[in-house]
Amino acid sequence: MTAASLVIAIDGPAASGKGTLARRLADYYHLPHLDTGLTYRAVAHMLLTKGWPLGDAPHAVEAARLVDLGSLDRDVLSVHAVGEAASKIAVIPEVRRILVDKQRAFAAQVSGAVLDGRDIGTVVCPDATVKLYVTASAEVRARRRLAEIEARDGTGDFATILADIARRDERDMGRADSPLRPAADAHLLDTSEMDIETAFIAARTIIDGIVAAASES
Ligand SMILES: Nc1ncnc2c1ncn2[C@@H]1O[C@H](COP(=O)(O)OP(=O)(O)OP(=O)(O)O)[C@@H](O)[C@H]1O
Numbered sequence: 001m002t003a004a005s006l007v008i009a010i011d012g013p014a015a016s017g018k019g020t021l022a023r024r025l026a027d028y029y030h031l032p033h034l035d036t037g038l039t040y041r042a043v044a045h046m047l048l049t050k051g052w053p054l055g056d057a058p059h060a061v062e063a064a065r066l067v068d069l070g071s072l073d074r075d076v077l078s079v080h081a082v083g084e085a086a087s088k089i090a091v092i093p094e095v096r097r098i099l100v101d102k103q104r105a106f107a108a109q110v111s112g113a114v115l116d117g118r119d120i121g122t123v124v125c126p127d128a129t130v131k132l133y134v135t136a137s138a139e140v141r142a143r144r145r146l147a148e149i150e151a152r153d154g155t156g157d158f159a160t161i162l163a164d165i166a167r168r169d170e171r172d173m174g175r176a177d178s179p180l181r182p183a184a185d186a187h188l189l190d191t192s193e194m195d196i197e198t199a200f201i202a203a204r205t206i207i208d209g210i211v212a213a214a215s216e217s
């Protein structure tokens with residue numbers, strides 16, 4: 001195996017730190033990165049902008065077809081309401097099928113890629129070189145999210161954020177199509193007691209071990 005075929009699949013619940021880790025790993029291994037959550041957010045954002053109900057499957061499918069991976073605007077899509085809406089449209093199977101096709105095309109680049117989301121190791125890239133399932137307790141995740149919000153605009157309520165995270169977990173883990181769960185061959189990374197640097201080193205240790213073992217075989 002060469003670095004050219006390195007596909008790193010990262011899954012985990014909301015605010016577990018998978019995006020932060022994915023960006024660090026992509027930079028370190030010189031790989032393109034796709035935050036697949038942004039693709040679901042883009043669909044939700046289109047529906048919200050047009051005033052269409054989130055349960056309106058035909059319009060959601062139309063919006064999914066229009067998603068352009070090169071034009072995902074993190075600043076616009078990262079607002080809380082869009083994330084909530086994204087987890088509601090993410091239950092629509094046809095929307096998932098369209099977005100998964102686009103995500104697979106991204107993963108198929110000659111260089112390899114890093115993708116993070118909820119179903120990367122289980123559905124999008126079942127043959128990924130390395131699968132990581134990043135998690136942390138709901139309380140730790142809520143604390144991190146609160147710190148992030150406070151750093152941005154100075155306001156946030158821990159209990160509300162914790163309730164949001166619990167609701168999002170329930171929706172993402174409980175849906176019928178592609179529920180969030182670790183792939184059978186995923187490496188679990190519980191970062192509850194790790195800072196960002198420690199989690200990054202732990203992930204690299206796993207990845208480098210897999211790459212080295214594959215190059216010896
Ligand atoms: N190991 C860590 N220790 C402390 N803070 C962390 C750690 N990992 C990530 N963070 C911080 O936690 C917050 C959430 O991280 P991040 O956005 O990467 O999570 P995520 O899993 O991608 O979330 P989402 O799926 O909701 O987009 C960020 O503010 C990030 O800086």
Ligand SMILES: Nc1ccn([C@@H]2O[C@H](COP(=O)(O)O)[C@@H](O)[C@H]2O)c(=O)n1
Nearest residue numbers: 036037038040083086087090117118119
């Ligand atoms: N592979 C994925 C990625 C995301 N989702 C859904 O989108 C919501 C928003 O994701 P963020 O990571 O940007 O917070 C998320 O709650 C999921 O419902 C998905 O289903 N599959």
